[in-house]
Amino acid sequence: MAFRIKRGESSQDALRRIACEQIDKGIAEVDDDELNVHDTVHQVRKRCKKLRGLLRLFRPSLGKIYDQENVTFRDAARSLSAIRDAASVLGTYDGLLDHYASQVHRPAFASIRRTLTSQLRELDEQETEQRLKAFRAIFVETRQRAASWKLDDHGFQAIRGGLKKTYGRARDRLDDVRDDPTVEQLHQLRKRCKYHWYHIRLLKPVWPAMLSRHASQLSDLADLLGDDHDLAIFRGMVSSDPETFGSAEDIQALNGLIDQRRKRLQRQAIPLAGRLLAETPEQLADRLATYWKISRK
Template identity: 35%
Template sequence: MVGPRSDAMSYSFKSSDADVAAGLRRIAGEQLDTALAALEIGRGTDDDMHERIHTARKSAKKVRGLLRLVRPAFPDYKAENRAFRDAARVLSPMRDLTARIESYDWLTERYSDALDRRRTGPFRAELTRDRTTAEGGNEITDRMMTMADAVRAIRQRVDDWTLAEKDWDALGPGMAKTYDRARGAMAVAADTGAADDMHDWRKRVKYHWYHARLLKKTWPVMMDAHRDAADTLSELLGDEHDLVELDKRLGRATIADDIAQQLRGIIVDERKRLGSLAFSQGAFLLAEKPKPLVKRWGTWWGLWREGA
């Protein structure tokens, strides 16, 4: 599951943006329109509903990443960030149920030689039933409609968003704060190894990945490599977190104790493997202190905006 993902070209500042504020409004509007299209009831089939939920939540997270980039210069940051967080949270339980299934599938595929799927299969069936039960009645459509209403309200405010700073002064401080927090979260996770600290590190890394994507056009040959490295680290940490959640559900599984213990042992081993890879990747990605990184990216931004 680990590896660089495709990167929609619209999720970045463009040279045609009149200024940072114009780019902020354009990018946010595009992502919110994508979320609203995905949340449209009656669109597509039940088979792609989970992908549409995933798309809607990803779009909301992209906007939160965008807001964190301009956070110090955005007067409405706290209110709008809270609105996005609450909107995406409505569908979190549905996405989590799907993530458990996906995590089980790639884990059992990776360890197919060690696991007897005839004996782990009942656990897979339980995961499917969990999701099917949650989809019963109108709950899933009600949740999608609730999120759509929240996103629609935010969309109506986007055209009025303004920034207190201009150019790199509107971007550099937020980028520095996010990057510094990612470095700090890595240090905490390395010290404790706790699942919650690993998850917090992942969230910080993901915001930094969003920032690399948003600024990727400043110097693509350099930014693409950094973006892909941040993406890989985010995926490693995401897979590790999904295993934590799968392990929690395994504690309630009605399968034989010996197969549950074997599966849990594999989860523990795989979490260690992913964690080791993540710390190795993070050591390189987050090696530099914030000040020189921000200065370099700011220089690239300036040259790009000047048309160099």
Template identity: 35%
Template sequence: MGYCFDLNDDTITNAVRRIALEEIDTALTCARARAADAAGQTHALRKNVKKLRGLIRLLRPRLHGYGLENAALRDAGRMLSGQRDAEVMQATLADLARDDDSPAAEAARALAAELAARPPEADRTNAMASFLAAMEALRDRASRWSPKGKGFSTLEPGLLRTLAAAQGAARAADDHPDAEAIHQWRKRVKDHWYHARLLRPIWPEAMAPHIEAADALGELLGLHHDLAVLRAHLADSRLPPDAQAALDALAARRQSGLEHDARRLAARLFADTPEALVARWRQWWQVWQAG
């Protein structure tokens, strides 16, 4: 049925179990396959993990054992992070290298070549085996998840909590716009994006632009984080100091533009108070449930 609630789900508990098991089974099938595209396989598996974390964060105030499940999913994602981090670094450098023929672009190309020449840091076979074991154990537990409450009341506390956290993280990033604050903002925006996706059927035509805007905001903040990771890595590179400085300045300029665009988009996306937005979604849920 996909990553969303469905009228065929007769209870929230059954809906949550169905969504969780669909994502876990997709991940298990993907992880067991012999992938010609290892990077694509890793990306797909990480997406499954993130969707599952989004689901349980929606249920956080109502799901017994939330802490255990969140930690299990966090650790499962980290098992796959090494290769993915290297791929993101290369993609970030490739984008900066297209900027122009400046010293900064030349430094980006040089650092990309340096990173490509390094041997892989992680044993992919062992990482995948550990990932499979973690997801199989999670599947057994997820089949018994029983969030408290009925209908929208089960979801409302998590929606309010996540919206308030996203707005609070935005204010914190305004007050102290460092890389960590913006990274935390991104994570809270991503939570909200997953929750909006889960609720898309309540009014698809109205939810679609909200989902797209949350996705776009998360992408802007994600690119900012990728640049922050690159800048932190520069001191460990073999680039000469002047090349490091030029590349760092280019990355900082990109980050500044991304912050500007993100704040403009966030001002629209989160114009409502959490209470007002959730109240509207509650009404749409009730109309949807009434058929």
């Protein structure tokens, strides 16, 4: 079943069903021998993000359940973050060099890639397997609770507050970025926009044609901001220990490519965010409430 609330489905039934489906998929991915460890980590961390997005949508109606389960999924994802980061940096390097393939002499940066590959190989495979085993146990335990989560409200009222809060925070972070586009401010904008993206995906059945387009643009925005953040982290890693990665000239040239690429990504992302976050939280909630009501007739 897709990550969305079905037409005619009660809010509480949707919450429980979607949570259990995502947890079951995460358990299955840990158990899938055909996935390599890095793909497994990538997939199950995505499950945690979706589950946290789901919880945020229902947040005011969940009460203390939100606080407990949000921490559970947050910590579960964090336990695998070092594994994800090592693979992500290598992918970021390859993506950057692919983008500038016609402008750079790739062999000049070979020492950088060798170092990144070596760091990835140094990850303790046994420790990774143990962390995935612990992750699986957390998901199994949480699924038992998810099947009986209860809401204090019903219908659209059960999600209105969470929808507005998450969307409002995204708008606030956009204001911060416009004032001072630091790495951290851009990262916070991406996180809030991604949660809003999950909410639009969940609500897509209330007007598929309209919300599918909006969800697609939010996905594009998340990718732009995600690429920007990965490049910033990569730059910081290389600059903090340049002797490990290569000559000063090579590092300087690499940083120049990163800075150029980040500027272009931000020039695309920030105006797009402005268009996608143009409504006030109240306007957005009222519009989606209308779609919800019509879809239930």
